[in-house]
Amino acid sequence: MPELPEVETTLRGISAHIKQQTIAKAIIRQYQLRWPIPANIQQLLANKSIAKLERRGKYILLRTNSGTIIIHLGMSGNLRILTKPTPPKRHEHLDLIFHNNKILRFTDPRRFGAFLWVEGDPYEHPLLRNLGVEPLTKEFSGQYLLSQAKGRTIAIKTLLMNNAIVTGVGNIYAAEALFASCIYPAVPAKSLSIERLDKLVKCIKLILRQAIKRGGTTLKDFVNSEGKPGYFSSQLKVYGRNGSPCMVCGKTLERMLLGQRSTVYCGSCQR
DNA sequence: CAGAATACCTGCGGGC
DNA sequence: TGCCCGCAGGTATTCT
Numbered sequence: 001m002p003e004l005p006e007v008e009t010t011l012r013g014i015s016a017h018i019k020q021q022t023i024a025k026a027i028i029r030q031y032q033l034r035w036p037i038p039a040n041i042q043q044l045l046a047n048k049s050i051a052k053l054e055r056r057g058k059y060i061l062l063r064t065n066s067g068t069i070i071i072h073l074g075m076s077g078n079l080r081i082l083t084k085p086t087p088p089k090r091h092e093h094l095d096l097i098f099h100n101n102k103i104l105r106f107t108d109p110r111r112f113g114a115f116l117w118v119e120g121d122p123y124e125h126p127l128l129r130n131l132g133v134e135p136l137t138k139e140f141s142g143q144y145l146l147s148q149a150k151g152r153t154i155a156i157k158t159l160l161m162n163n164a165i166v167t168g169v170g171n172i173y174a175a176e177a178l179f180a181s182c183i184y185p186a187v188p189a190k191s192l193s194i195e196r197l198d199k200l201v202k203c204i205k206l207i208l209r210q211a212i213k214r215g216g217t218t219l220k221d222f223v224n225s226e227g228k229p230g231y232f233s234s235q236l237k238v239y240g241r242n243g244s245p246c247m248v249c250g251k252t253l254e255r256m257l258l259g260q261r262s263t264v265y266c267g268s269c270q271r
Numbered sequence: 272c273a274g275a276a277t278a279c280c281t282g283c284g285g286g287c
Numbered sequence: 288t289g290c291c292c293g294c295a296g297g298t299a300t301t302c303t
Contacts, residue, residue, distance in 0.1 A: 003296060034279075034298085058297080075297050076281080091281085110280045112297060127299090154274065163298075170296060219296065220283085239296095260276075262294080 013225025
């Protein structure tokens with residue numbers, strides 16, 4: 001999916017168009033996403049005003065004064081702003097039409113995404129309650145990772161992709177950060193020293209920030225709020241490059257499966 | 272409890 | 288051209 005940089009790009013893109021704006025109408029063409037969109041969502045959302053937009057991990061929160069829309073882009077989702085009515089194409093499941101005539105359109109071919117409504121504190125929602133730290137905060141440190149890795153034999157890459165530990169790091173950025181920090185992706189989490197975890201954390205933060213700067217990574221589906229792709233793809237050093245030469249040492253990059261996820265790495269640079 | 276496997280859904284590229 | 292297989296940015300749920 002959209003990982004953290006793509007979600008952040010989306011949030012920044014839609015924010016100016018719908019902040020403080022009031023929903024005139026919600027049109028739902030497909031209710032069956034990861035979880036069903038609430039059947040009465042039209043009534044729930046009519047005349048609600050978006051007070052604040054937030055990101056938590058890979059979730060986007062649209063806060064109104066009486067409840068919050070929780071959006072997840074799943075594996076293939078995107079949110080775009082349309083400035084005039086446009087006939088929906090296949091997989092364009094939902095429109096929020098605002099009084100300023102802007103339209104927020106949710107598209108998601110694989111339907112792994114979510115569009116939910118919650119009253120009360122959204123951070124207490126079951127999907128958000130147990131999320132780990134935000135990777136771009138100082139809470140996310142080598143020391144923190146060390147404490148989470150203690151006693152765990154799980155591969156470091158799988159640990160990084162566990163959203164209960166740190167949110168927003170998915171398959172692309174986990175692979176890239178492990179390459180940048182010269183860590184073998186399958187190494188048991190508990191075996192890494194604080195020095196190596198410090199390095200890993202620095203690399204994760206750097207890569208996520210660079211990816212946000214470039215508007216995220218587009219492999220296939222991801223487009224920003226204007227329908228344009230992200231430009232971080234050209235910076236990828238291992239993801240999707242199995243069989244190609246390592247950009248550092250020239251050795252052929254290899255692939256393995258970790259937690260059922262494809263993982264590309266350099267057997268020479270990453271130990 | 273940790274860790275592994277499974278499930279959800281559609282689309283695409285490769286092999287035959 | 289068409290069918291079948293494997294694979295794809297996520298993650299909750301079920302199993303061992």
